Amino acid sequence: MSARTTVAPASGPRLFNPTIAGITLRGLLGRRRSLLLIPLPLVLIALSLLVRTGNVPTKDALQVVVTGLGVAVILPLTALIIGTSVLGSEIDDGTIVHILAKPVARREIVLTKYLIAAVVSGLVAGVSLLIAGTIVASVSVGVGFAVAGLIGAFVYSALFVLASLVIRRAVLVGLAYILLWEGLLGNVLDGTKVLSVQKYVSEFAATFSGSSLVHGPMSLILAIVMSAVLTVGALLIAVDRLRSFSMAGETS
Amino acid sequence: MSIGTEPATKPAAPAEAATLELSTVSKWYGNVVAINDVSMRLGPGVTGLLGPNGAGKTTLLHMMAGMLAPSRGTVRIAGQPAWRNPDVYRYLGLVTERENVHGFLTAREFIRASAKLQRLPDVSAATQRALEMVDLVDAADRRIETYSKGMRQRARVAAALVHDPQVLLLDEPFNGMDPRQRMHMMDLLHRMASAGRTVLFSSHILEEVEQLSGTVQVIVAGRLAASGDYRKIRRLMTSRPHEFVLASSDDRALAVALMAEDSVAGVELTGGHASRGVPEGGIKVRASDYGRFTRALPRIAKERGIRLSAVVPADESLESVFSYLVGAK
Structure with missing residues (x-):
């Protein structure tokens, strides 16, 4: 720890706590659920190689594999698994009490856990998208998708961290959102795209890749504004919910 | 209290x-x-x-x-x-x-x-x-x-x-x-x-x-x-009345003998059905002093030639101790 950290005023607003980050990260990587993170990127990369060697036009390959699987499935699933783990698992098994019974601002706890979730899922999804995009099209397309995926991870993580705080079955609700709202309705009803993180990510990917092969589904401004609103809004609610965290009483 | x-x-x-x-x-x-x-x-x-x-x-x-x-x-x-x-x-x-x-x-x-x-x-x-x-x-x-x-x-x-x-x-x-x-x-x-x-x-x-x-x-x-x-x-807890359910070879004679004891506040012939290890018949005793009653009981039975077949404390659960306290407040 640097000297600057130790002399920081105790009352100043802190946004990140290295002790909580360390415990969260160790808990996350040690959890069996995290093993699910390994096959997801491998499937994406394998399919990318398959369409590359096959005679599939690049535009279709990008649409079906990188967007259809990478952006629409792998990115949100990764963020769901991690986002509901960092706080939700500790609430489920009761270990959260050891962190809550400390004079640490609830904002600091939520933001630290959120940051861990967003960075880890951003890395997993971003690297997968970078490799897939590069294999299917080019490095610049890969980078475009990776950056878009990283931003998407920050938005999804805020939503899923909040979900794990307020909903008992956050993983199921998250799955329903990903598969039914974004996956099914998103392709049928055009109006749902305003509330679809997947569409924002597709828009960002189109913008950052700078390739005519990738088309954005909505206006860039709207995607930026909605991403910011959802992320900040979800985090504000999550901090407030954690302030009012209630332990269950006697179960007998 | x-x-x-x-x-x-x-x-x-x-x-x-x-x-x-x-x-x-x-x-x-x-x-x-x-x-x-x-x-x-x-x-x-x-x-x-x-x-x-x-x-x-x-x-x-x-x-x-x-x-x-x-x-x-x-x-x-x-x-x-x-x-x-x-x-x-x-x-x-x-x-x-x-x-x-x-x-x-x-x-x-x-x-x-x-x-x-x-x-x-x-x-x-x-x-x-x-x-x-x-x-x-x-x-x-x-x-x-x-x-x-x-x-x-x-x-x-x-x-x-x-x-x-x-x-x-x-x-x-x-x-x-x-x-x-x-x-x-x-x-x-x-x-x-x-x-x-x-x-x-x-x-x-x-x-x-x-x-x-x-x-x-x-x-x-x-x-x-x-x-x-x-x-x-x-x-307060130890001075509360204790209840026992007894069964013996002669319930009525035992009841009479127990009533003469200071430590007994009440006796009831239950004639109840067999339950919780208590055979049919039996008497319910309310003891005002736990210690003295439990010492007196075997002595009385021996003196009268009555054989005790069951002595079951009826309200020894903590809940009853606590509810007694609530009543005493």
Whole structure:
């Protein structure tokens, strides 16, 4: 720890706590659920190689594999698994009490856990998208998708961290959102795209890749504004919910 | 019953505020009242929160610890509101009944993390001191998931007192401890109390409270049934009438003989059906003095040549002791 950290005023607003980050990260990587993170990127990369060697036009390959699987499935699933783990698992098994019974601002706890979730899922999804995009099209397309995926991870993580705080079955609700709202309705009803993180990510990917092969589904401004609103809004609610965290009483 | 709620050790000076104060605290879930209008002021010393299972001890402790919002009333720790105020954890240590810890950490890492989150100036020294207090130095570098239940409990206690809190709350701290660990823990809590700390622990076992604490708060069905000096409450408990169901070779003759005894307050021929190890027939005896009655009974039976086939105490459950206390209030 640097000297600057130790002399920081105790009352100043802190946004990140290295002790909580360390415990969260160790808990996350040690959890069996995290093993699910390994096959997801491998499937994406394998399919990318398959369409590359096959005679599939690049535009279709990008649409079906990188967007259809990478952006629409792998990115949100990764963020769901991690986002509901960092706080939700500790609430489920009761270990959260050891962190809550400390004079640490609830904002600091939520933001630290959120940051861990967003960075880890951003890395997993971003690297997968970078490799897939590069294999299917080019490095610049890969980078475009990776950056878009990283931003998407920050938005999804805020939503899923909040979900794990307020909903008992956050993983199921998250799955329903990903598969039914974004996956099914998103392709049928055009109006749902305003509330679809997947569409924002597709828009960002189109913008950052700078390739005519990738088309954005909505206006860039709207995607930026909605991403910011959802992320900040979800985090504000999550901090407030954690302030009012209630332990269950006697179960007998 | 008129038992005051004085501090456990010495009377507090008027200017000195109670370190733990509940004023008219109630908690309800929908139509169910879990805690009903409880007020108490606790100062330095060990206090036992005693009550049968389901009485609301854990609910009350969670409210004291700022982990549950009172539906009405306020909880203050060192003068500060407990709810939605993480600052109270500077003055408060909490050991919950649920024993889950981050099992992938060693005890030293776990306690060190607590010290860091408390922002203590010398984390290593505080960690070592806490490990020594709970006698866990030898096993400190093993993962907590390899620990026995009692060791895990001690690790949690060490983490809760690493910042030397003014108030220490423990929910059923002796569950799962062997007698030696229990003695050690009691000794530790006493030491904290004599160092001027306020220690409150919950228990549903009378003997634990008896050994540890001079002051008790008795909770029954969400209400504060009695509070004050343990010995006064204990006397009240032992002087209550006890009921026994007896079966013998001659119930009627036994009933007549028992009525002549001072220690017997009432006898009833039940003629009941066989149940709970009591054969058909039988008499119900209300003894006003437990000790004298239990000594007199075999003597009477022997003198009259009556063979006793069953002696079953009818209301020895803790719940009945507690409900007697509620009635006596």
